[in-house]
Amino acid sequence: MAFRxxxxxxxxxxxxxxxxxxxxxxxxxxxxWAISIEFTDDPHPRNVxxxxxxxxxxxxxxxxxxxxxxxxxxxxxxxxYIRVNAYDRSYGRQxxxxxxxxxxxxxxxxxxxxxxxxxxxxxxxxxHSYATDRPKGERYNG
Amino acid sequence: xxVQQDAQNAEDSLRVxxxxxDKLAEAVDLQAIVRETQITEVLDQLDRDLVGLAPxxxxxxxxxxxxxxxxxxxxxxxxxxxxxxxxxLTGNPGTGKTTVxxxxxxxxxxxxxxxxGHLVAVTRDDLVGQYIGHTAPKTKEVLxxxxxxxxxxxxxxxxxxxxxxxxxGQEAIxxxxxxxxxxxxxxxxxxxGYKDKMDRFFQSNPGMRSRIAHHIxxxxxxxxxxxxxxxxxxxxxxxxxxxxxxxxxxxxxERRMQMPxxxxxxxxxxxxxxxxxxxxxxxxxxxxxxxxxxxxxxxEDILASRVMQEPLGSADADRSRMSVE
Numbered sequence: 001m002a003f004r005x006x007x008x009x010x011x012x013x014x015x016x017x018x019x020x021x022x023x024x025x026x027x028x029x030x031x032x033w034a035i036s037i038e039f040t041d042d043p044h045p046r047n048v049x050x051x052x053x054x055x056x057x058x059x060x061x062x063x064x065x066x067x068x069x070x071x072x073x074x075x076x077x078x079x080x081y082i083r084v085n086a087y088d089r090s091y092g093r094q095x096x097x098x099x100x101x102x103x104x105x106x107x108x109x110x111x112x113x114x115x116x117x118x119x120x121x122x123x124x125x126x127x128h129s130y131a132t133d134r135p136k137g138e139r140y141n142g
Numbered sequence: 143x144x145v146q147q148d149a150q151n152a153e154d155s156l157r158v159x160x161x162x163x164d165k166l167a168e169a170v171d172l173q174a175i176v177r178e179t180q181i182t183e184v185l186d187q188l189d190r191d192l193v194g195l196a197p198x199x200x201x202x203x204x205x206x207x208x209x210x211x212x213x214x215x216x217x218x219x220x221x222x223x224x225x226x227x228x229x230x231l232t233g234n235p236g237t238g239k240t241t242v243x244x245x246x247x248x249x250x251x252x253x254x255x256x257x258x259g260h261l262v263a264v265t266r267d268d269l270v271g272q273y274i275g276h277t278a279p280k281t282k283e284v285l286x287x288x289x290x291x292x293x294x295x296x297x298x299x300x301x302x303x304x305x306x307x308x309x310x311g312q313e314a315i316x317x318x319x320x321x322x323x324x325x326x327x328x329x330x331x332x333x334x335g336y337k338d339k340m341d342r343f344f345q346s347n348p349g350m351r352s353r354i355a356h357h358i359x360x361x362x363x364x365x366x367x368x369x370x371x372x373x374x375x376x377x378x379x380x381x382x383x384x385x386x387x388x389x390x391x392x393x394x395x396e397r398r399m400q401m402p403x404x405x406x407x408x409x410x411x412x413x414x415x416x417x418x419x420x421x422x423x424x425x426x427x428x429x430x431x432x433x434x435x436x437x438x439x440x441x442e443d444i445l446a447s448r449v450m451q452e453p454l455g456s457a458d459a460d461r462s463r464m465s466v467e
Contacts, residue, residue: 055279061258062290064328069286 003110005043008083008099018067021084021102025063028086033097034058035066037073039082041105041139044129050083070102079105079140105131105140170214179213181206184249192238193374194367201358202246209253226355227255227330228322230298230344232337233360236406239334240294242360246332247292256330258290266300269314277310281317289328298333299343315347322353363406368395372410376439381418386441390450391417398449417443 006012016024028035035057038050053073057065066084073082082103088095109130116124131139176182185206189199208225215222227250231239244261251259264284271277285293295301301318303309322331333340333350337359344351363371369392376382383391394413398404420443425431444450 055283057283057286059287060289061260061287062328064257064325065286065289068289068325068328 003108005081005101005104005108007043007045008101010100015104016100016102021070022063022067024098024100025066025084025086028098029060029063031086031088031097032090033086033088035060036085036087037066037069037082038085039073039077039080039103041077041080041136042129042132043081043108044111044127044132050081053082056087074103078103081105107140170218172210172214175210175214175217179210179252179254181210181249181252184245184252188242188245188249192241193370194363195238195242195360198238198242198358198360201356202242202249205356206249206253209250209255213253224255224327226326226353228354229330229332229356229358230340230354231332231334231358231360232340234336234362234406236408236410237360237362238407239360240296242358243292243294243332243334246330250292250330256291260288260291261294262288262291263294263296265296266311269295269301269318270310272310274310277313278317281314285317285321285325285329289325292330292332294332294334297335297339299335299339302343302346304346315350319349319353365392365395365399368399368406368410371407372414375411375414379414379418380437381414381421381439382437384438384440387439387444390441390444394444394447394449401449413444413447413449414439416447420446 010016010024025035036055037053039053040047040050053076054069057069060066070082070084080103081101083099083101085096086098088097111127111129114126114128116126118124185203188202192199205227212222212225229246231242233239240263243263247256247259247261250256262284268284269277269281271280301311301315303311318331321329331354333354335343344354369388372391372395373383391413395410398409398413403409417439421439424440424443425435428435
């Protein structure tokens with residue numbers, strides 16, 4: 001079975017349609033959460049700092065504005081992972097309340113496990129994304 | 143129900159040529175939809191709250207009727223491209239352009255044309271940046287905030303400065319045009335400003351002119367209308383004119399209308415604010431006063447205005463007006 005990245009909310013479900021994305025964003029806006037869009041071509045689970053697409057969006061009333069930016073981002077990075085984050089500031093700090101993927105590369109090569117043998121035959125494990133073998137910007141082009 | 147949902151219901155749209163005759167004769171309860179949207183309420187409120195402005199009200203009724211018919215057509219499965227509702231409101235200062243834009247937002251919301259019905263009012267400063275690369279994000283942010291509602295651009299002609307060809311306003315106009323065209327379902331753009339300057343603005347931006355379907359011109363108020371506005375404003379603030387003051391205020395308006403920088407309803411509001419100031423000052427000197435005293439604006443509160451004392455058209459009338467307002 002082909003690899004499929006599961007990060008954030010809804011990632012075990014089929015990809016959300018644009019209407020479903022609108023509804024999720026609407027839910028976030030109704031809760032007063034600020035929305036931001038991020039993208040990356042390095043999907044390692046410990047890579048938490050994806051690149052920002054434009055600025056975080058405050059004071060939005062309508063989810064159409066977010067979909068507008070998602071479409072712009074998809075047009076610019078059709079083969080990157082793109083996610084929508086919703087920040088809840090009611091705790092007095094930036095807290096991610098909701099984060100879900102809205103775009104993924106057509107072909108996801110996945111990860112392989114690297115076993116490193118250290119002292120006393122101990123094994124250390126780490127994950128490596130096949131995609132990151134190629135330089136940034138060329139990772140999902142074919 | 144939103145435009146999109148309505149459109150979805152009608153996905154298998156009927157083709158006009160293919161309609162059988164008995165289908166054509168089917169009756170629709172128009173009034174039911176009128177009741178459902180409570181549109182009459184908004185229109186009546188507009189009629190009640192706004193004095194005068196007959197041509198504006200007619201135009202708004204026409205737009206409301208169009209949207210209503212559109213809604214019925216969509217419900218019956220007749221294909222209807224959503225109409226373009228971007229509009230330009232032109233008129234002198236204080237003729238009610240912002241107020242009408244706010245009502246328009248509410249009306250469009252009731253009729254399901256915009257999803258949220260809020261009004262985002264901006265001017266050139268909110269759209270145009272100060273250095274290269276600053277304008278696009280700034281304009282886009284405003285547009286995004288306005289989505290689902292109405293974007294009201296006051297004094298829109300300042301966006302275009304022909305004397306400086308490197309002015310960033312042009313960039314803002316281009317982004318605006320693009321979004322007005324592509325995101326027609328998401329927001330309605332309302333441009334407002336003085337008639338002559340807006341005309342020049344449209345002449346130099348034909349793209350903008352062709353994308354704006356509705357041009358509404360706001361006439362100046364007559365003396366009677368201004369007086370009516372004044373009485374309503376006072377009523378809202380919990381004051382009233384004494385009979386002598388009514389007379390005085392009419393004379394005040396007659397003079398004020400001929401002076402420079404007359405801003406219709408806004409000037410009326412300012413005049414009333416100053417009359418309240420004088421009334422308070424007059425009461426301050428009394429030892430006792432009644433509730434009636436507190437409520438009533440007397441003729442002397444109005445006659446003390448500088449407008450009443452200066453000869454009309456005197457050379458320094460202009461200068462003193464500036465200091466009064």
